[in-house]
Amino acid sequence: MLYAFVYRVVVLVFPETGLAVVPVPVQRLPEFVLGMALAWAMRSGWRPRIHPIVGIGSMAAVIGLLLFSGRLIGDGPVTVVLRGLTNEFFTIACGLAIVALASHALRGKRLWFASRWQVRLGEWSFAFYLVHATFIYLALRIFGYQEASWRNLLWFAVLFVVDLVAAWALHTFVERTLEKRMRRWKDARDRARGTVGIASA
Numbered sequence: 001m002l003y004a005f006v007y008r009v010v011v012l013v014f015p016e017t018g019l020a021v022v023p024v025p026v027q028r029l030p031e032f033v034l035g036m037a038l039a040w041a042m043r044s045g046w047r048p049r050i051h052p053i054v055g056i057g058s059m060a061a062v063i064g065l066l067l068f069s070g071r072l073i074g075d076g077p078v079t080v081v082l083r084g085l086t087n088e089f090f091t092i093a094c095g096l097a098i099v100a101l102a103s104h105a106l107r108g109k110r111l112w113f114a115s116r117w118q119v120r121l122g123e124w125s126f127a128f129y130l131v132h133a134t135f136i137y138l139a140l141r142i143f144g145y146q147e148a149s150w151r152n153l154l155w156f157a158v159l160f161v162v163d164l165v166a167a168w169a170l171h172t173f174v175e176r177t178l179e180k181r182m183r184r185w186k187d188a189r190d191r192a193r194g195t196v197g198i199a200s201a
Contacts, residue, residue: 004030004088012084031091038095047103052111055100058093062086127175128167135163 007027010017066086069079105111112118139159146152 001030001034001088001092004091005085008085008088009081012081034091034095035098038099042099042102042106047106048099050096050100050103052097052100052104055093055097058096059090062089062093065089124164124167124171127170128163131166131170132159132163135159135166 004027007022066083069082073079101111101113105114136159139155146155
């Protein structure tokens with residue numbers, strides 16, 4: 001994450017460097033690395049005692065920073081940098097929340113996030129990530145930008161439902177199907193290796 005913070009500060013303070021043209025997947029790499037590192041640590045037995053309220057509260061704090069930093073310290077260069085680092089702050093807050101909630105659950109304590117529908121939405125989340133922007137851009141192409149209005153909440157609700165249905169379909173008919181095939185292929189290969197090992201012995 002240090003790379004992410006340094007990169008973002010350099011882009012914000014020295015925009016003439018041209019680093020803003022770094023491909024988005026490279027910019028997002030620290031988020032994936034952080035997630036994999038936390039997953040590996042927890043699978044290895046790491047169980048930090050962080051209360052879920054702390055994890056959820058950290059995300060609320062980042063949102064508060066984004067919304068109220070201008071009022072608290074003015075719209076100067078510091079505010080610009082802080083707002084520019086919102087993604088990095090939120091990444092850390094999300095990691096903290098995930099670790100807190102996972103540790104809480106692994107200690108045998110019940111969480112609302114562990115409900116059947118929450119788990120199901122989590123399973124669809126990667127597919128949702130893949131399709132949501134496509135439908136947003138499609139709606140913009142068809143209907144164009146809408147004037148600022150509370151009625152736009154209806155647009156958000158409709159797009160959310162469309163994205164959710166598409167995510168369910170992608171997860172059910174593509175992701176799970178391919179996963180089952182890959183597992184069968186791996187199981188068959190493992191059985192074949194076991195047979196070869198026995199024959200050699």
